[in-house]
Amino acid sequence: MKSEINQIILMLLVSLCGISCKSHNLSSKEEQSEIKEERYWNPIINISVPDPTAIRAVDGTFYLYGTEDTRNIPIYHSQDMVNWKFVGTAFTDITRPQFPAQVSASEASLWAPEIRYIKGKYVLFYSLARWGEHWVSTVGYALSDKPEGPFVPKGYVLTSKEMGVENSIDQFYYEEDGKHYMLWGSFFGLYIVELSVADDMTITAKKETMKLIAGNAYEGVNVWKRDGYYYLFASIGSCCEGIKSTYQTVVGRSKSLFGPYQNKAGEQMLNNRHEVVLRSSVDNVFKGTGHNSILLEDDAGQTWMIYHAYYKPWATGDNGRSVSMDMVKWVDEWPYVNDGTPSVSAKAPIVDK
Secondary structure, three states, X not given: OHHHHHHHHHHHHHHHHHHHHHHHHHHHHHHHHHHHHOEEEOOOEOOOOOOXXXXXXXXXXXXXXXXXXXXXXXXXXXXXXXXXXXXXXXXXXXXXXXXXXXXXXXXXXXXXXXXXXXXXXEEEXXXXXXXXXXXXXXXXXXXXXXXXXXXXXEEEEEEHHHHOOOOOOOOEEEEEOOEEXXXXXXXXXXXXXXXXXXXXXXXXXXXXXXXXXXXXXXXXEEEEEEOOEEEEEEEEOOOOOHHHOOOEEEEEEEOOOOOOOEXXXXXXXXXXXXXXXXXXXXXXXXXXXXXXOOOEEOOOOOEEEEEEEEEOOOOOOOOOEEEEEEEEEEEOOEEEOOOOOOOOEEEOOOOOO
């Protein structure tokens, strides 16, 4: 009898162990699933959306816009900065903006948009351009009550001819202490100018405040302020040649928005000196990394850079300049991205849902 009782107890223990072990295995799988969900893979948008610009809208949703490889400026949205969905275009063929009449009668291409929320409106700045025709370049802007549009063209901020700056594209809007600024330029110097923003959202450049802040090696400018320093990010090299592209992202810093911007050695970006932040992968999996959006912060205060790059450009069915993302880390008050090359996979941004 005692032996039978012992056998029953033993069977119960084995059974309980099986349930416990099974439960533990399920728990481990759930934990692994959670870990997987915390990672992401580049590119985050695997079609051509060059020169990305991104914003976190008032409702917490992220929106991203790019040069019109998809005609009329494509718009994407995301809840987590990782999974993006196409929602439409900023313009239609009927509403798309054109050059000022006094500049050109030709149809303009829409490049390098820049999205901001100003005085209760979503403002989409864009470059009106034609390849190789530098003196027709114009910066325009459009307004919408919603980040997904539709956007209505409002006017022009500046033109190459008015400012005397060849290839006036790749604009970047910056606001601080109630003042508004625009930085711009593409391989003919980077410039900054103060803007006037009227109550009716008429935006004009105060030409008398214009200043050259970087040399002719750069385009795709943007600024990020951190701990008393202004960090001037820009792109150098060739943007658009697939596996032959030499594009990379560089940076300098200054205690003043108007410069001088310097590298670690104190050499100035006016003399085309800088630090490299992001370059092509050694194995060319990512090629031509550049024209990053304004940096974004997640809900943990981590800083992220969204940029374009050719992904596996040797592959059949080239997807153009797709969109990738990497965390920016700060060491000794300088920005770093990994070892200076893109991630294939990394821990995802922390976004409260």
